[in-house]
Amino acid sequence: MSGPVSRRQFLAAGGGLTLAGLISACASPVLTSTTGGQPATADVIYWNLFGGGDGANMTLMVDAFEKASHLSVESTLLSWGNPYYTKLALAASSGRPPDVAISHLSRLPLLAEAGLLQPVEDAGIAASGITKDKFTPAAWAKATVQGTVYAVPLDTHPFVMFYNVDLARKAGLLNAAGDNLKPIKGRDDFVDALKAMKQASGQYGAISANTADPATTWRWFMTLYSGLAGPIVSDQGTRVTIDAAALEETFAFMQSLTGPLGLMPGNAADATVTTLFSEGKAGFLFDGEWQIPTYRGVKLPDGKPLTFNVVPFPPILGAKQVAYADSHSLVIPKNPGRSPQRTADAVAFIKGLLDRSYIWAHGGHIPAWRPVQTSKAFLDQKPQSNYIQAAFKAVYDPPGWYTGAGSDFQNAMGGVITEVLGGAISPRSGVSAMTASLKTFSTAIPPVR
Amino acid sequence: MTTTAAAPTVPAVGTRTIRLRRPAGSDNRAGWLFATPFLVLYILFLIGPVIIGLVISLFNTATVKSGLGHWVGGSNYADVFKDAAFWQSMWHSVLFTLLTTPPLIILPLLFAVFAARISRNRWFFRLAFFAPYVVPSSVVCLIFAFMYTPQTGLISKVFSGVGLSAPNFLGSTGGAWLAVTLLTVWWTFGFNFILYTAALQDIPEETYEAASIDGASPWQQIRAITIPLLGPTTSLVLILQVLASLKVFDQIYILLYGGPNESTRPVIEYIYDTGFTSYRGGYAAAATMVYFVVLVVISAGWALIRRRRNQTANA
Numbered sequence: 001m002s003g004p005v006s007r008r009q010f011l012a013a014g015g016g017l018t019l020a021g022l023i024s025a026c027a028s029p030v031l032t033s034t035t036g037g038q039p040a041t042a043d044v045i046y047w048n049l050f051g052g053g054d055g056a057n058m059t060l061m062v063d064a065f066e067k068a069s070h071l072s073v074e075s076t077l078l079s080w081g082n083p084y085y086t087k088l089a090l091a092a093s094s095g096r097p098p099d100v101a102i103s104h105l106s107r108l109p110l111l112a113e114a115g116l117l118q119p120v121e122d123a124g125i126a127a128s129g130i131t132k133d134k135f136t137p138a139a140w141a142k143a144t145v146q147g148t149v150y151a152v153p154l155d156t157h158p159f160v161m162f163y164n165v166d167l168a169r170k171a172g173l174l175n176a177a178g179d180n181l182k183p184i185k186g187r188d189d190f191v192d193a194l195k196a197m198k199q200a201s202g203q204y205g206a207i208s209a210n211t212a213d214p215a216t217t218w219r220w221f222m223t224l225y226s227g228l229a230g231p232i233v234s235d236q237g238t239r240v241t242i243d244a245a246a247l248e249e250t251f252a253f254m255q256s257l258t259g260p261l262g263l264m265p266g267n268a269a270d271a272t273v274t275t276l277f278s279e280g281k282a283g284f285l286f287d288g289e290w291q292i293p294t295y296r297g298v299k300l301p302d303g304k305p306l307t308f309n310v311v312p313f314p315p316i317l318g319a320k321q322v323a324y325a326d327s328h329s330l331v332i333p334k335n336p337g338r339s340p341q342r343t344a345d346a347v348a349f350i351k352g353l354l355d356r357s358y359i360w361a362h363g364g365h366i367p368a369w370r371p372v373q374t375s376k377a378f379l380d381q382k383p384q385s386n387y388i389q390a391a392f393k394a395v396y397d398p399p400g401w402y403t404g405a406g407s408d409f410q411n412a413m414g415g416v417i418t419e420v421l422g423g424a425i426s427p428r429s430g431v432s433a434m435t436a437s438l439k440t441f442s443t444a445i446p447p448v449r
Numbered sequence: 450m451t452t453t454a455a456a457p458t459v460p461a462v463g464t465r466t467i468r469l470r471r472p473a474g475s476d477n478r479a480g481w482l483f484a485t486p487f488l489v490l491y492i493l494f495l496i497g498p499v500i501i502g503l504v505i506s507l508f509n510t511a512t513v514k515s516g517l518g519h520w521v522g523g524s525n526y527a528d529v530f531k532d533a534a535f536w537q538s539m540w541h542s543v544l545f546t547l548l549t550t551p552p553l554i555i556l557p558l559l560f561a562v563f564a565a566r567i568s569r570n571r572w573f574f575r576l577a578f579f580a581p582y583v584v585p586s587s588v589v590c591l592i593f594a595f596m597y598t599p600q601t602g603l604i605s606k607v608f609s610g611v612g613l614s615a616p617n618f619l620g621s622t623g624g625a626w627l628a629v630t631l632l633t634v635w636w637t638f639g640f641n642f643i644l645y646t647a648a649l650q651d652i653p654e655e656t657y658e659a660a661s662i663d664g665a666s667p668w669q670q671i672r673a674i675t676i677p678l679l680g681p682t683t684s685l686v687l688i689l690q691v692l693a694s695l696k697v698f699d700q701i702y703i704l705l706y707g708g709p710n711e712s713t714r715p716v717i718e719y720i721y722d723t724g725f726t727s728y729r730g731g732y733a734a735a736a737t738m739v740y741f742v743v744l745v746v747i748s749a750g751w752a753l754i755r756r757r758r759n760q761t762a763n764a
Binding site: 115116401 | 509510511512513514518521524525528532709710711722725726727728729730731732
C-alpha cells in the first residue's frame with residue numbers, strides 16, 4: 001500500500017466516493033425538489049423583483065432581520081414585471097412556491113382568485129400583531145379580495161408632483177415659510193401655476209414621460225380622470241364603465257397643456273424628462289416617488305445643486321384629491337406541504353420587514369405599516385414625509401384579471417393616451433379608441449372564476 | 450459470455466434460409482419492437498399533449514387551476530381569429546422566416562463549397578463553422594446583448610470609433626430585426642453547413658475530373674455539377690429551415706422580450722404570454738392549434754411538391 005496507487009485501488013476509491021456522494025445527495029435540494037418536496041435550503045425562501053436602489057434597501061432589511069432573528073433567509077431576485085408573476089404563479093400552481101413573495105397589490109386579484117395564495121389571516125399574522133388597524137386603510141382595502149385578506153402591504157408608492165424649489169420661488173409659488181407650495185385649488189390654479197413655472201424656467205411649466213412609456217402616461221391620466229369619475233372597468237374587469245363626458249374632459253385638458261398652451265412637451269421620452277428636469281428647464285415633474293434617488297445630488301448646468309421638493313397632487317379636475325398609486329405587498333403562496341413551523345417563520349419574516357420599512361422608505365416609498373409611518377425614523381426623511389397624505393387618497397388600477405403593474409392593459413391604455421397627447425387624435429376619438437381597446441379585454445373569457 | 454454471443458453467427462447459411470421462410474408479419478413485429486422506445490416517447494410527449502391541447506382548446510381552462518374549466522365550444526377559436534395581436538405575431542414569425550431563410554441557405558452552401566476545396570486542416574474549418582450551433586440560446590443571446598448595447602456595447606464602440614452611429618439594435622423595430630437575424634445566422638449556420646458538407650462528399654470525384662478534362666472552369670463546375678447535384682439537399686435544408694424559423698422563440702424572447710413594444714413578438718411568445726402570463730390555457734391552446742395547422746399545411750405542401758417532382762423525374 002505504500003507504493004503508487006494501482007488502477008484497481010484508484011477505481012475502488014472513486015466508486016466509494018461516488019456512492020457516498022449519492023447517499024448524501026438524498027438530503028440535497030436537487031433531490032428533494034425532484035421528489036416533489038420543497039427544497040428547504042433556508043428557514044424562509046423569499047422571492048422578490050427589486051433591482052437598483054430598491055434592491056439594495058431590500059438586502060439591507062433582509063440582512064438586518066437575519067441578524068436579529070437567527071432565522072436564515074434565501075432571497076431570490078427575479079426580473080421585474082410579467083416574467084416574475086409568471087414564475088410565481090407557476091411555482092405556486094405546481095406546489096413548490098417560495099414561503100414569502102412580493103406582489104404588487106394591483107396584481108393581487110388574479111393571483112388570489114386563481115387560488116394561489118394562502119389568506120394571510122389563516123397564517124396567523126394577527127398573533128404577531130399584524131392587524132388591519134395598523135395599516136394605511138387604502139392599502140389594506142386593496143389587499144382584500146372578495147372579503148379575504150391575501151397580502152400584507154409593505155408600502156404605497158404614489159404618482160406625485162416634483163417641483164424645482166428655485167424656479168418655484170422665482171415664479172412666486174412658494175408659501176411664506178418657503179418650505180412648500182402655496183395651496184393650489186382646482187384646474188385654473190393648476191394651469192396658472194404651470195404658466196408661472198413656464199415663465200420662470202423659460203422652457204416648460206411641467207414635464208412627464210409620454211413617449212415609449214405607457215405606464216407613466218397611464219398614471220398621469222389616472223391622476224386626472226379619477227378626480228372626475230370612478231373606475232373605467234367594473235365587475236372584475238368584465239364590464240366597461242367609462243364615463244364618456246369625464247373621459248373627453250380629461251383628454252381635452254391633457255391636450256390643452258401639451259398643445260395650445262405649450263406648458264408641457266407633447267413628446268417626451270424618459271431620457272428627455274430626466275435631462276430637462278435636471279437642467280432646470282421644467283418647473284414641475286410628474287412622476288413616481290421612486291424617482292427621488294434619480295435627482296438626489298444632481299447639479300444644474302451652472303454648477304449649483306438642483307433643489308427639489310415632492311408633494312402630492314392637489315385636486316385638479318373635480319373637488320376630490322386623488323393620488324394614483326400602487327403598493328408592494330408580502331404574500332404567502334399556497335403550499336399544502338408547508339409545515340406550521342415554516343409558516344410561523346414566514347410570518348416572523350413579514351413582521352421583520354414591516355418593522356424595518358423605514359429603510360424601505362429611503363427609496364421614496366411610504367411605509368404602509370403605521371408604527372413606522374408615524375415614527376421619527378420615517379418622519380425625519382424629507383421629502384418622503386411630505387406626501388404621506390397621498391397614501392390615504394390612493395386610487396389603484398381597477399381590479400380585473402388583466403390589469404396591474406406592467407400589464408398589457410396598461411400598455412394598451414398608455415398607447416391610446418400617448419396618441420391623444422401627441423395631438424394625433426381628438427379627445428372625442430380618444431374616447432372611442434379607449435372604449436374599443438377596453439372591449440378586447442373585457443369581452444375575453446376570464447381565466448379564473 | 451463470449452460463447453453465447455458468438456453462437457448464432459456459426460450457422461450462417463441456416464439463419465439466412467430461416468429468415469427467408471419467415472412470414473412477413475414477424476419482421477413487422479421485430480420492427481415494432483425496435484421502434485417501441487421511440488413510439489412510447491412520441492405518444493407520451495407529442496401525440497398525448499396534442500390531444501390534451503385539442504381538448505382544452507374547447508374549454509375555458511386556466512393554466513394555474515386544476516380541472517378543465519367550463520365548456521366554451523369554438524369561442525376560443527373565434528376569438529383567436531378575431532385577435533389582431535395573434536395575427537401580428539404570426540406575421541412576425543413569417544417575417545423572421547423570410548429574413549433568415551435565404552442567408553441560412555446561401556451562406557452555408559457557399560462556405561461548404563469553399564471548405565471542401567481546402568485541402569489542409571479541413572477539420573478545423575468544419576469545426577469552426579459548426580461550433581456556434583452547440584452553444585445554448587441563452588449564452589448566445591447574452592453575448593450578443595453585450596455587443597448590441599447602445600453606447601457601451603462592442604458594436605456601438607466600433608461604430609463610434611470610426612465616427613458613425615450604430616443602428617439602434619434593441620430600441621427600434623428595424624434594428625431589432627437586424628440584431629436577431631445576425632444572431633440567428635451566426636448561431637444556426639453550422640447545421641445547414643454540415644448537411645451541405647455531407648452532401649458534397651456524395652458527389653463522385655470522377656465527375657469533376659471528367660469536367661476538368663473537358664476544360665470546365667471551377668466556377669462552371671460549381672454551377673453545372675455541384676449546385677444541381679445538391680438539389681435534393683437544398684430542398685431538405687429549405688423545409689427544415691422554414692420550419693425551424695417559424696418556430697422561433699428563444700432569441701427574440703431573451704434578447705428583446707418581443708420588443709420594442711411587441712413589434713417583434715413571435716407567435717410562440719404570444720402563446721406563452723396568453724397561456725402562462727395571463728393564465729388563459731384554453732385560449733392559448735386554441736392559438737397553438739391554429740399555428741399547428743399552419744405548420745402541418747406547409748409540411749404537407751412541401752411533401753406533395755417533392756413527390757410530384759420525383760414522379761416527373763422518374764417518368
